Amino acid sequence: FYDPRGMDIEAQGNWAERDPLIVFHGSLYKLASQPTLECIYSVMEADSNVDFVIMGKDNGHALTMISDLACKRGLQSRLHYEGQFNPIRDANGTICDPGWRKMLSYLKRARLAPDPWPIGGSSARFEAYAMGVPCVSMGLRADRMSWGRPQHKVVEVVALVTASGTANSVAEYAELCRRCLYDGEFADRLVEGTVSQIDQID
Numbered sequence: 381f382y383d384p385r386g387m388d389i390e391a392q393g394n395w396a397e398r399d400p401l402i403v404f405h406g407s408l409y410k411l412a413s414q415p416t417l418e419c420i421y422s423v424m425e426a427d428s429n430v431d432f433v434i435m436g437k438d439n440g441h442a443l444t445m446i447s448d449l450a451c452k453r454g455l456q457s458r459l460h461y462e463g464q465f466n467p468i469r470d471a472n473g474t475i476c477d478p479g480w481r482k483m484l485s486y487l488k489r490a491r492l493a494p495d496p497w498p499i500g501g502s503s504a505r506f507e508a509y510a511m512g513v514p515c516v517s518m519g520l521r522a523d524r525m526s527w528g529r530p531q532h533k534v535v536e537v538v539a540l541v542t543a544s545g546t547a548n549s550v551a552e553y554a555e556l557c558r559r560c561l562y563d564g565e566f567a568d569r570l571v572e573g574t575v576s577q578i579d580q581i582d
Contacts, residue, residue: 382506392512395564403490405435406504412442416496421453431458487511492560498534514560514570519546
């Protein structure tokens, strides 16, 4: 389901070699979730050195919503939309679109790839892990006690779940984002664990 060709999983830089950069890539309608954005923007408000790069297809109003909320929080100068990318491979299995290479270059620099809710990513999470970026996700319970109860998230890819990168509340999600940005030991340990999962998936 996930193709790592073109991403050198073993050669990604560790936390110390990366920038205080948050990167989201994927369909923008997933990111256009006010609770998710409020959480990410609150982390950015606490540190003027943190920038947020987003790449992906807009649905005609998601980008406007994302940008307007950033403007209301005074963060518009640190939110950067870098366009779309085409992940389709040619007959040789190569992705030729320059937008794809651009997206990978940002992931190579990032310290955090937040997974939005209620609908998160799948291939985007895999690609973040493959590029050595810690990914924070909201948890989804499936035990009997959770049946019929509202949750933050509505869908999950079980193979991509990492215990240390999964939050069960908005406050915990924000805290995990901060740890990925500022706690190098935690971030590197999270990446090491997720890369091991990628090897198993592959």
